[in-house]
Amino acid sequence: MKDYKAVRSSLDISKSIVSLELSQPAMLHPQNWAKRIREVNDIIQGRSKQAVESVLAVLAEKAGDCHADEIAGLQQDILDFQQQKARLSRAYYKSSCSMVYKYEMLKGSAGKPLKIVNQKLFDQAVEHGFPPDFFRQTYFDQVTIYCLPANTDFSNSMFQNCTFAVCRISAPSFIGARIYDSEFHSCVLDHADLRAASLAHTHLHDCTLNYVTFEKAHLKSCNFIDCILSHINYLTAELDGCSFGRVTASYIHHLDTAVITQGGSTDEECRHNREAIFHALRGE
Numbered sequence: 001m002k003d004y005k006a007v008r009s010s011l012d013i014s015k016s017i018v019s020l021e022l023s024q025p026a027m028l029h030p031q032n033w034a035k036r037i038r039e040v041n042d043i044i045q046g047r048s049k050q051a052v053e054s055v056l057a058v059l060a061e062k063a064g065d066c067h068a069d070e071i072a073g074l075q076q077d078i079l080d081f082q083q084q085k086a087r088l089s090r091a092y093y094k095s096s097c098s099m100v101y102k103y104e105m106l107k108g109s110a111g112k113p114l115k116i117v118n119q120k121l122f123d124q125a126v127e128h129g130f131p132p133d134f135f136r137q138t139y140f141d142q143v144t145i146y147c148l149p150a151n152t153d154f155s156n157s158m159f160q161n162c163t164f165a166v167c168r169i170s171a172p173s174f175i176g177a178r179i180y181d182s183e184f185h186s187c188v189l190d191h192a193d194l195r196a197a198s199l200a201h202t203h204l205h206d207c208t209l210n211y212v213t214f215e216k217a218h219l220k221s222c223n224f225i226d227c228i229l230s231h232i233n234y235l236t237a238e239l240d241g242c243s244f245g246r247v248t249a250s251y252i253h254h255l256d257t258a259v260i261t262q263g264g265s266t267d268e269e270c271r272h273n274r275e276a277i278f279h280a281l282r283g284e
Helices: 012-024 030-045 052-063 065-089 119-127 267-282
Strands: 105-106 113-119 138-141 159-162 163-167 169-170 179-180 183-185 187-189 196-198 203-205 208-215 218-220 223-225 228-233 238-240 244-246 248-251 259-261
Touching: 012 030, 012 052, 012 065, 052 065, 065 169, 169 179, 179 187, 244 267, 248 267
Parallel strands: 113 138, 138 159, 159 179, 163 183, 169 187, 179 196, 183 203, 187 208, 196 218, 203 223, 208 228, 218 238, 223 244, 228 248, 238 259
Antiparallel strands: 105 113
């Protein structure tokens, strides 16, 4: 499946564009940095009436020939992103029972060893097909995940500094999984089961979540930005220091049973954080 590949996030591309704009004093005042990044990201994501080509055209006109290579690189980054995003509607079916990989092992919790999967091993599996149990009870360290078969079983696996990049994640099981210092960008999570999962310092940007359960999950310092959330179950989940910004939410279930805290903050700050989450997710 050579057409699947890791691509830069639209947010990362937007930052590069705005950084280049900032090098041209007449184009942008530094105080408008964050606002402009959001505007460009909305354009790349297709949430704006403005075409991304117009942004690059103005940039090329103002920046001159001295930044021609950088602008060409950004054009390619955007094309790669758009092509990968178009594949979100297409299921990946390739599997292989004949492929045998040699895994290094890591001692996991409760004495259960975890297979270690690095980027090279993951890329090989994308190309040749994922063998059974490739994802279950596995340790992923600094892996960019950009292609997954449906019904992937991540049960009791661990992710450290990983990126789910413009990836279709259909009916996965993350039951008991641990996801630390990671990010999801421009992903579609559909019918995802994160019961009893643990997420810390993990951020979701420009993602769509449909029929996702966080029942009994623990989320610490996780952010959901520019995401669409529909039919989400927070039954007895723990949300510690989490935030939701510019989300579109509907059919949010059992949020009133969730424990919403903000470690190290005052009672008043915790109350404000709880109110902000209820407002973002349920309009209350």
